[in-house]
Amino acid sequence: MEETCELLHPIDRWLKTERMPHIWCPGCGVGPTIHAWVRALERVGIEKEKVVYVSGIGCCGRGSGYLDVDGFHTTHGRAIPFAVGLKLANPELCVTVISGDGDLFAIGGNHFIHACRRNNDLLVICVNNFIYGMTGGQLAPTTPHGGYSTTSPYGNIEHPFNTPHLADAAGAVYVARWTSIHVRELELSIAEALRMKGFRYIEVLSPCPVNFGRRNNFPEPDAMAKWFAQSSVIMHGADTSKVAIDMGKPIILGNFVKREGKPTYYELLRKLEEMRRKR
Amino acid sequence: MGKAVLTGRHFWYGNIAIAEGAIAAGCRFFAGYPITPASEIAEHISRRFPEVGGIFVQFEDELASMAAILGASWAGVKSMTATSGPGFSLMMENIGLGVMMEVPVVVVDVQRGAPSTGLPTLTAQGDVMQAKWGSHGQYEIIALSPESPQEAFDLTIRCFNLAEKYRVPTILLASESVCHSAGKVVVPPEEEIEIVYRKKPSVPPDEYLPYKPDEDLIPPMACAGEGYSIKTTGLTHDERGYPDTTPEAQEKLVKRLNDKIRMHREEIVEVEEDFMDDAEIAVVSYGQVSRPAKRAVKMAREEGIKAGSIRLITVWPFAEHIIRKWAKQVDFFVVPELNYGQIYLEVKREACGNAETILVPRMGGRLITPEEIYHEIKKVVGR
Numbered sequence: 001m002e003e004t005c006e007l008l009h010p011i012d013r014w015l016k017t018e019r020m021p022h023i024w025c026p027g028c029g030v031g032p033t034i035h036a037w038v039r040a041l042e043r044v045g046i047e048k049e050k051v052v053y054v055s056g057i058g059c060c061g062r063g064s065g066y067l068d069v070d071g072f073h074t075t076h077g078r079a080i081p082f083a084v085g086l087k088l089a090n091p092e093l094c095v096t097v098i099s100g101d102g103d104l105f106a107i108g109g110n111h112f113i114h115a116c117r118r119n120n121d122l123l124v125i126c127v128n129n130f131i132y133g134m135t136g137g138q139l140a141p142t143t144p145h146g147g148y149s150t151t152s153p154y155g156n157i158e159h160p161f162n163t164p165h166l167a168d169a170a171g172a173v174y175v176a177r178w179t180s181i182h183v184r185e186l187e188l189s190i191a192e193a194l195r196m197k198g199f200r201y202i203e204v205l206s207p208c209p210v211n212f213g214r215r216n217n218f219p220e221p222d223a224m225a226k227w228f229a230q231s232s233v234i235m236h237g238a239d240t241s242k243v244a245i246d247m248g249k250p251i252i253l254g255n256f257v258k259r260e261g262k263p264t265y266y267e268l269l270r271k272l273e274e275m276r277r278k279r
Numbered sequence: 280m281g282k283a284v285l286t287g288r289h290f291w292y293g294n295i296a297i298a299e300g301a302i303a304a305g306c307r308f309f310a311g312y313p314i315t316p317a318s319e320i321a322e323h324i325s326r327r328f329p330e331v332g333g334i335f336v337q338f339e340d341e342l343a344s345m346a347a348i349l350g351a352s353w354a355g356v357k358s359m360t361a362t363s364g365p366g367f368s369l370m371m372e373n374i375g376l377g378v379m380m381e382v383p384v385v386v387v388d389v390q391r392g393a394p395s396t397g398l399p400t401l402t403a404q405g406d407v408m409q410a411k412w413g414s415h416g417q418y419e420i421i422a423l424s425p426e427s428p429q430e431a432f433d434l435t436i437r438c439f440n441l442a443e444k445y446r447v448p449t450i451l452l453a454s455e456s457v458c459h460s461a462g463k464v465v466v467p468p469e470e471e472i473e474i475v476y477r478k479k480p481s482v483p484p485d486e487y488l489p490y491k492p493d494e495d496l497i498p499p500m501a502c503a504g505e506g507y508s509i510k511t512t513g514l515t516h517d518e519r520g521y522p523d524t525t526p527e528a529q530e531k532l533v534k535r536l537n538d539k540i541r542m543h544r545e546e547i548v549e550v551e552e553d554f555m556d557d558a559e560i561a562v563v564s565y566g567q568v569s570r571p572a573k574r575a576v577k578m579a580r581e582e583g584i585k586a587g588s589i590r591l592i593t594v595w596p597f598a599e600h601i602i603r604k605w606a607k608q609v610d611f612f613v614v615p616e617l618n619y620g621q622i623y624l625e626v627k628r629e630a631c632g633n634a635e636t637i638l639v640p641r642m643g644g645r646l647i648t649p650e651e652i653y654h655e656i657k658k659v660v661g662r
Binding site: 016052057064069071072073077078080081084088093273277 | 280307308310329330332334336338339340342343344346347348349350351352353354355356358372373375376380502503504505506507508509510511512513514520521522
């Protein structure tokens with residue numbers, strides 16, 4: 001007698017499985033990042049109905065459509081302000097922005113620093129693949145100095161953002177950096193961030209074999225992942241001003257910043273309302 | 280908690296009337312960026328919202344403000360922003376997203392002289408076409424234009440009601456001269472103010488399709504956190520809200536986004552007509568220019584000239600059925616506006632050659648006087 005049983009992946013209940021296969025290229029780090037986020041949501045025990053996934057434009061933008069949670073695929077660079085409005089209007093929601101480096105730090109850079117400054121209650125995960133992947137490999141604000149892209153064919157003359165330092169300087173209460181191959185550490189870091197309030201930022205370095213790797217001395221599909229594995233050094237609490245990414249130098253990973261007790265924008269707003277009422 | 284509806288008689292600037300109209304309509308989320316001549320709306324709301332439990336945020340720019348009100352509306356809270364030309368230009372990006380995602384929000388544009396920085400402190404009506412066509416692609420939108428502080432209050436409420444009903448960003452196309460003039464504003468008792476709220480799904484979450492319209496072409500709207508697992512995107516999408524970038528999906532979606540407004544044109548369009556019964560010349564106006572226009576029509580009547588007034592309270596969708604109707608009776612449409620011909624083009628198009636359309640343009644900076652409009656009427660009579 002033959003027995004059948006339906007095998008479910010542990011995170012299937014979070015996915016719109018009918019939408020698979022997804023659009024991401026083999027070797028991409030977006031999938032593992034979302035996987036780690038979902039496992040962290042499970043780990044922390046957040047109710048699925050309260051989870052909101054806001055994305056911008058680019059490879060990451062599509063992520064919000066694959067999850068069985070409220071998903072908002074917004075405009076380029078505006079995921080953070082959209083999410084700020086959503087979360088302030090319903091503070092019961094658990095709102096996460098997962099977006100790319102171009103979306104969050106080029107076109108959306110201003111919104112990022114101001115949301116940090118205001119301490120809006122959001123978790124922002126940046127999948128940093130050093131390039132504009134969706135549009136075919138153009139220069140990003142994170143492309144390493146000297147790096148090649150379709151719009152820096154002779155090498156990048158610009159200097160990239162050190163995004164954890166930017167978040168730290170602008171006042172984020174939680175700042176970490178991992179890579180998409182550090183799935184376990186990433187999951188735990190996201191879980192830690194989910195348990196906090198305020199503006200929390202996690203950078204996830206991700207391979208982009210198709211649009212970054214092949215033009216930058218990582219010709220094999222797994223070469224960028226190997227680069228991460230070989231060059232990464234974990235230094236929790238590292239000085240974020242010293243974690244800039246430079247090709248050929250160690251990549252510093254870890255949970256860098258944890259600020260306790262800084263009130264969120266919403267908390268201050270409600271306090272102000274109380275004061276107004278007592279007057 | 281303070282009073283939301285300040286029932287009674289007030290002497291308010293247009294900008295204050297807009298802010299109070301929004302509060303009376305149930306708006307509890309405001310995002311904005313300082314700009315002349317709209318800043319008093321944000322200032323007043325920042326004072327009033329803590330009394331009524333609203334959330335006011337001054338954002339880093341208008342791009343963020345517009346995105347934030349879309350997010351807040353998706354969380355179920357009536358939301359608004361207010362700006363002027365330069366900020367309105369920046370908002371076009373996410374007005375498009377609001378159209379595509381079908382988000383009820385209100386955008387106030389206090390028009391000032393333009394292009395570019397133009398005349399920050401002086402009036403104009405140069406953003407009329409921008410309100411309709413400013414974001415890329417083809418869509419229909421709703422825009423109302425107040426002639427006075429009283430109407431600024433009333434129409435702000437109506438903007439919210441229309442936005443909620445038709446699930447579309449709705450624009451209050453005001454102008455510096457309305458917003459910086461003070462006048463009597465009567466706020467009715469709360470129970471007399473009609474308030475519309477978006478229709479909610481009538482099916483359980485597993486049967487709900489976020490973009491499946493009813494017969495009126497408007498889909499019921501679930502909000503974030505209600506368990507409907509909403510999918511929404513600025514990409515062309517199917518009824519499930521999943522991206523579907525095919526010509527067929529594009530045809531179906533874009534057609535519906537336009538048709539849901541067009542099929543309700545007669546319900547949305549509001550005009551005020553004076554002396555039109557036997558009119559041979561109709562002055563078509565909107566916003567504060569309507570006041571000198573109506574005065575000019577009275578002056579003409581006193582001289583025995585058969586002039587009438589058509590005031591467009593709703594600017595978009597355009598009152599094409601009204602213009603077409605009167606084009607069969609009148610010989611001339613006279614269109615005074617504070618630009619170099621915008622609504623004039625619409626009137627001319629709908630007159631279909633049945634009546635001659637004459638533009639009375641002023642580039643902005645000041646209102647047109649009744650005498651100037653009357654002078655144009657006299658010129659027409661002399662033909």
